[in-house]
Amino acid sequence: VDQPLQPETDDRPVPGFVAVVPAGGAGTRLWPLSRAGAPKFLHDLTGAGRTLLQQTWDRLVPLVGADGVVVVTGRAHRDAVAAQLPDLPAADLVGEPSPRDSMAAIGLAAAVLVRRDPDVVIGSFAADHVIADPAAFRATVQQAVAVAREGWVCTIGIAPTHAATGFGYIRSAGALEVDGAPDALVVEQFVEKPDAETAAAYLEEGGYRWNAGMFVVRAATLLGHLRMRMPELHDGLVEAAAGLEAGDESVLDRVWPGLTKIAIDHAVAEPVAAAGGVAVVPGTFGWDDVGDWASLRALLPTADGVPTVVGDGSRVLSLGSTGLVVPASGRAVAVVGLDDVVVVDTPDALLVTSTEHAQQVKDVVERLRATGGQDLL
Amino acid sequence: VDQPLQPETDDRPVPGFVAVVPAGGAGTRLWPLSRAGAPKFLHDLTGAGRTLLQQTWDRLVPLVGADGVVVVTGRAHRDAVAAQLPDLPAADLVGEPSPRDSMAAIGLAAAVLVRRDPDVVIGSFAADHVIADPAAFRATVQQAVAVAREGWVCTIGIAPTHAATGFGYIRSAGALEVDGAPDALVVEQFVEKPDAETAAAYLEEGGYRWNAGMFVVRAATLLGHLRMRMPELHDGLVEAAAGLEAGDESVLDRVWPGLTKIAIDHAVAEPVAAAGGVAVVPGTFGWDDVGDWASLRALLPTADGVPTVVGDGSRVLSLGSTGLVVPASGRAVAVVGLDDVVVVDTPDALLVTSTEHAQQVKDVVERLRATGGQDLL
Numbered sequence: 001v002d003q004p005l006q007p008e009t010d011d012r013p014v015p016g017f018v019a020v021v022p023a024g025g026a027g028t029r030l031w032p033l034s035r036a037g038a039p040k041f042l043h044d045l046t047g048a049g050r051t052l053l054q055q056t057w058d059r060l061v062p063l064v065g066a067d068g069v070v071v072v073t074g075r076a077h078r079d080a081v082a083a084q085l086p087d088l089p090a091a092d093l094v095g096e097p098s099p100r101d102s103m104a105a106i107g108l109a110a111a112v113l114v115r116r117d118p119d120v121v122i123g124s125f126a127a128d129h130v131i132a133d134p135a136a137f138r139a140t141v142q143q144a145v146a147v148a149r150e151g152w153v154c155t156i157g158i159a160p161t162h163a164a165t166g167f168g169y170i171r172s173a174g175a176l177e178v179d180g181a182p183d184a185l186v187v188e189q190f191v192e193k194p195d196a197e198t199a200a201a202y203l204e205e206g207g208y209r210w211n212a213g214m215f216v217v218r219a220a221t222l223l224g225h226l227r228m229r230m231p232e233l234h235d236g237l238v239e240a241a242a243g244l245e246a247g248d249e250s251v252l253d254r255v256w257p258g259l260t261k262i263a264i265d266h267a268v269a270e271p272v273a274a275a276g277g278v279a280v281v282p283g284t285f286g287w288d289d290v291g292d293w294a295s296l297r298a299l300l301p302t303a304d305g306v307p308t309v310v311g312d313g314s315r316v317l318s319l320g321s322t323g324l325v326v327p328a329s330g331r332a333v334a335v336v337g338l339d340d341v342v343v344v345d346t347p348d349a350l351l352v353t354s355t356e357h358a359q360q361v362k363d364v365v366e367r368l369r370a371t372g373g374q375d376l377l
Numbered sequence: 378v379d380q381p382l383q384p385e386t387d388d389r390p391v392p393g394f395v396a397v398v399p400a401g402g403a404g405t406r407l408w409p410l411s412r413a414g415a416p417k418f419l420h421d422l423t424g425a426g427r428t429l430l431q432q433t434w435d436r437l438v439p440l441v442g443a444d445g446v447v448v449v450t451g452r453a454h455r456d457a458v459a460a461q462l463p464d465l466p467a468a469d470l471v472g473e474p475s476p477r478d479s480m481a482a483i484g485l486a487a488a489v490l491v492r493r494d495p496d497v498v499i500g501s502f503a504a505d506h507v508i509a510d511p512a513a514f515r516a517t518v519q520q521a522v523a524v525a526r527e528g529w530v531c532t533i534g535i536a537p538t539h540a541a542t543g544f545g546y547i548r549s550a551g552a553l554e555v556d557g558a559p560d561a562l563v564v565e566q567f568v569e570k571p572d573a574e575t576a577a578a579y580l581e582e583g584g585y586r587w588n589a590g591m592f593v594v595r596a597a598t599l600l601g602h603l604r605m606r607m608p609e610l611h612d613g614l615v616e617a618a619a620g621l622e623a624g625d626e627s628v629l630d631r632v633w634p635g636l637t638k639i640a641i642d643h644a645v646a647e648p649v650a651a652a653g654g655v656a657v658v659p660g661t662f663g664w665d666d667v668g669d670w671a672s673l674r675a676l677l678p679t680a681d682g683v684p685t686v687v688g689d690g691s692r693v694l695s696l697g698s699t700g701l702v703v704p705a706s707g708r709a710v711a712v713v714g715l716d717d718v719v720v721v722d723t724p725d726a727l728l729v730t731s732t733e734h735a736q737q738v739k740d741v742v743e744r745l746r747a748t749g750g751q752d753l754l
Contacts, residue, residue: 031711032709032711315750317741317744317745317748317750319734319737319740319741320734320737331724331725332726332727332753333726333727334408334409334726334727334728334729334730334738335730336728336729336730336731336734336737336738336740336741337730337731337734337737338718338729338730338731338734341729343727343729345727347708348709349708349709349710349711350709350710350711350720350727351711351713352710352712352713352720352729353711353712353713353714354713354714354715356714357697357713357714357715360696360697360713360714361711361713363696363713364696364711364713367694368694368709371694373692373694373709376709
């Protein structure tokens, strides 16, 4: 060997790896900030100065480079995504004609990318999740890419920090022998969101991790599984991808409405896991899907005796209160004598609740939908 | 007697009686609706479709006629008062150059009115109180007028409904023998706002009523007491009144800043009561001074399991919540899972608290004053 060996570091893009970012999901439990017209991923929910989508981009670019991200979003959000990600090449921004769930979104990206590089490994990462330790995330993904190159469908399993009932779980079996992936395990089964008792039993038993919906796999492997199990969906996606790469969006428009609406978990991950083809790399990088205002508050730093403020706190005045205040309208907000309160103030709608009742916010959205509040959705 | 006797009814104005309405007071515990620029009395706080000032007018006109009300307010609010009370004659709207407390305000009106009618009886009624039963109020005031004609300073004492610590109390002694005032009693003493234990003892003991700041007295009697006790204040008011009645406001402007700032309670009612010159007519007409949001909620009708809404409730959505919502910005307000919550939503400021902490709202205003929030006061 003439050249010195270079140790793999976190800071170099992984060759032949492309990130696929499905940017969808209404986030109704984050109403009134998250709306159909401006869903969760377009907002700076954590007060970081970057939206969740931009934070996803920032986290992925070190792994894949600025030309290694494909975003799949609704047509209605394509302009907003392009504006938030000015370095995203136009060809890597795919607009879905309508929501068709994750298999269609990720499968379409896989079909596009496999035309560009038959050996490409893709990793799917939602646009609206939060990760505390990007360096640990990168190291985990690098292991997953190594596993994927060996033909596995590789997921990333989040070490549970509590007996959550809002996530599905991944049960692992023995270790996998793959170079560059010392932590990888074989997946025995994906299990649905459990009730509280079951979740507690999972934690006690060990070997269970949260399913964060991150899948790392050779595009060709993914499409191969799909062709076997759902040939019509596969063929439709391949046809649409050929059109897109030829600069013709009309094929997508024609094919899309007929495609089966199914999550990648059900279409591929679960059946392939049952057949022994799925691996998991455990992740301990601090992950949350920011499902509701209580989750958001829990993942942000808190100070004693004052509410957490997301955004400009200069016009927030609190006396003897804790919780979460999102002053997104620019108005002054005073909170007096309330514990664990949640106040989300937007220009046309205000939400007042508590962290305990944060899940019920989706009921507000349903009520608005049923009672003529469409302008607020 | 040639003419048939006419029984006195509630519906005829009382001859020789004029109502004086001091319209002042910031109402800081009703922030953010009540502001220095638009204080409490200018707002439709009860959702009646009329502001507190207008409701005061509506209540008084049957007693005194449309030409029998004098409003004394700050110069800054004179235009707003005139707009809200289009039937108030311009000569009966007095603008104070600056706040000088209730003795100056009521004394100035007395000095004006005694020039018009030396025998006039005046009654002072704050512009920002709420009364549930106007007919009972009128009957009580008619008794007080009869007492005043006999030379007494007559107050109206509200039958306490609970051991309130936010009001002063009036302790009565024996009955008074005055025709037309069967319920009148001699006042033994005015007592300051008590602590809770003392207030409870007052209720148990009986003979105590709340001081609602309503004084009914011959203008000449009031000015006579004032001349004896505070001659400089008396002379200043008489001089200013002469100017006003001659159409010259400059005398008021010159005299006003030098006047002693004192409440009518301390200047006249308490010392005259000590000398045996004050009477009280008990009132049972449902009275509240709407001191804070909790008081407002308590005096409005409530329904089980939903918050009380002041104003347009069509954009208020509540799930499992009780309390008070004031949607004064026109925005949608959703309240989820909170008991006894108070949400007051105005175009530039939002308050979220509970009825339990309603008193602390004044601390918000103080904090704003201290920290550069002047635009919100």
